[in-house]
Amino acid sequence: MEDVLVIGGGFAGVWSAAAAARMRTDNDVDLSITLVAPGDDLVIRPRLYEADPHLMRVPLDRILGPIGVHRVAATVSTIDTVHRAVTAVDADGRSTKWQYRRLILAAGSRLRRPALPGAEHLHSVDTVEAAVALEEHLRTCPPGPGRWTVVVVGAGFTGLEVATEMVGRLAEMSGPADRPRVVLVERADAVGPELGPGPRPAITEALDRLGVEVRLGQSIASVEPGRVRFADGTELAAGTVVWTAGVQASPLTAQIPGWRDRLDRLRVDEHLRVAEAPEVFAAGDTAAAEADPGHLVLQSCQHAIPLGKYAGHNAVADLLGLPLAEFSPAPYACCVDLGAAGAVLTSGWDRMIESTGEKAKARKMATNRERIYPPLDDADEILRVADYRVGVRPAGARI
Numbered sequence: 001m002e003d004v005l006v007i008g009g010g011f012a013g014v015w016s017a018a019a020a021a022r023m024r025t026d027n028d029v030d031l032s033i034t035l036v037a038p039g040d041d042l043v044i045r046p047r048l049y050e051a052d053p054h055l056m057r058v059p060l061d062r063i064l065g066p067i068g069v070h071r072v073a074a075t076v077s078t079i080d081t082v083h084r085a086v087t088a089v090d091a092d093g094r095s096t097k098w099q100y101r102r103l104i105l106a107a108g109s110r111l112r113r114p115a116l117p118g119a120e121h122l123h124s125v126d127t128v129e130a131a132v133a134l135e136e137h138l139r140t141c142p143p144g145p146g147r148w149t150v151v152v153v154g155a156g157f158t159g160l161e162v163a164t165e166m167v168g169r170l171a172e173m174s175g176p177a178d179r180p181r182v183v184l185v186e187r188a189d190a191v192g193p194e195l196g197p198g199p200r201p202a203i204t205e206a207l208d209r210l211g212v213e214v215r216l217g218q219s220i221a222s223v224e225p226g227r228v229r230f231a232d233g234t235e236l237a238a239g240t241v242v243w244t245a246g247v248q249a250s251p252l253t254a255q256i257p258g259w260r261d262r263l264d265r266l267r268v269d270e271h272l273r274v275a276e277a278p279e280v281f282a283a284g285d286t287a288a289a290e291a292d293p294g295h296l297v298l299q300s301c302q303h304a305i306p307l308g309k310y311a312g313h314n315a316v317a318d319l320l321g322l323p324l325a326e327f328s329p330a331p332y333a334c335c336v337d338l339g340a341a342g343a344v345l346t347s348g349w350d351r352m353i354e355s356t357g358e359k360a361k362a363r364k365m366a367t368n369r370e371r372i373y374p375p376l377d378d379a380d381e382i383l384r385v386a387d388y389r390v391g392v393r394p395a396g397a398r399i
């Protein structure tokens, strides 16, 4: 019997486990806390659009080991909320079953891949493995008319970051006689449809400046090596097509009773508890929690970290009969990397621009390269930061 079982080793899972460990220490109680995830690392997903994606991870044992969280490398296959049981299978096919007193589901999200002819040729930056495969493909793509042409599908947050960063990555990889080309394809009639009109002028200006070709009101119909066909029947020689459109919560959410939103996230109350399965809390990309009145959290690191801290805190508070904390994240801000054109930083849900260019870029770099990294090896510091009242770490505090 596990007192607290955490599913997932991303930002939400790690901070859930750390916050639970913090409560255990603060209340001087003996509780078993186990985290189960297939990989050995916390993947820094927000950096997977950058070069060298294989570096974007930190070992889970350097976070969980010092604070006494037991880790099991396995993939959860079933959750039985009636019997409070979870089954997982490890890489050798061995099955483990736990019973839990409190469960925190933090199994994250995955890219929704389209069912179109040649979909197997699509690349993505959704996982380390996919981002590494993309980088390898960019280096080894066979010669041909589309050798240095990359089509990025989806001009949402991730597509914009991939396209703008790709301009510089291709310039570094190609020769002086080559003419790299980045084409950004968006089904809607504007870039950044989910970002709204606030940051759009800065984004459009950056795309123009970098020479990214934008095709609005367009999608792709099929892909084959070296060629992509668009929905309007036109074709383009392109060595690489990167799909970024659409993210969905882990299918494990379907095994928990309760209402799910269009992203398959579980509705949770202000304590991040699933009403229909009261021993279950959800955090990160699996949770549809209210961030502010009328605004659900976004599938973002910015929300996954505090969601994890509150879920871990509340799971143990609930076990100990202590008051639970109401989820209350820091004010929403959004910062989109725009490659060599800088970045755009907005604040509030209507995303009014706060800064652009180098100033916003400095903020983006500080967030991505320092602030979202957890402390390593230092139990006191990990437990200190695991407090839901402590925001992301100050820039410059990286290990």
Ligand SMILES: Cc1cc2nc3c(=O)[nH]c(=O)nc-3n(C[C@H](O)[C@H](O)[C@H](O)COP(=O)(O)OP(=O)(O)OC[C@H]3O[C@@H](n4cnc5c(N)ncnc54)[C@H](O)[C@@H]3O)c2cc1C
Pocket (backbone or CB within 6 Å): 007, 008, 009, 010, 011, 012, 013, 036, 037, 038, 039, 044, 045, 046, 047, 048, 049, 074, 075, 076, 077, 106, 107, 108, 109, 110, 125, 126, 127, 158, 250, 252, 283, 284, 285, 286, 298, 299, 300, 301, 302, 303, 304, 335
């Ligand atoms: C390219 C890219 C750029 C991004 N940029 C930003 C950004 O700039 N700002 C921002 O805030 N957010 C950004 N995000 C989103 C952010 O990365 C996610 O919202 C965040 O990682 C969610 O954290 P999570 O812990 O909920 O899930 P994940 O990071 O998805 O982690 C899920 C964990 O669960 C594990 N897991 C999955 N299935 C199982 C299973 N069956 N059994 C056991 N374990 C399982 C996984 O292995 C993983 O350890 C970006 C994402 C991408 C892909």
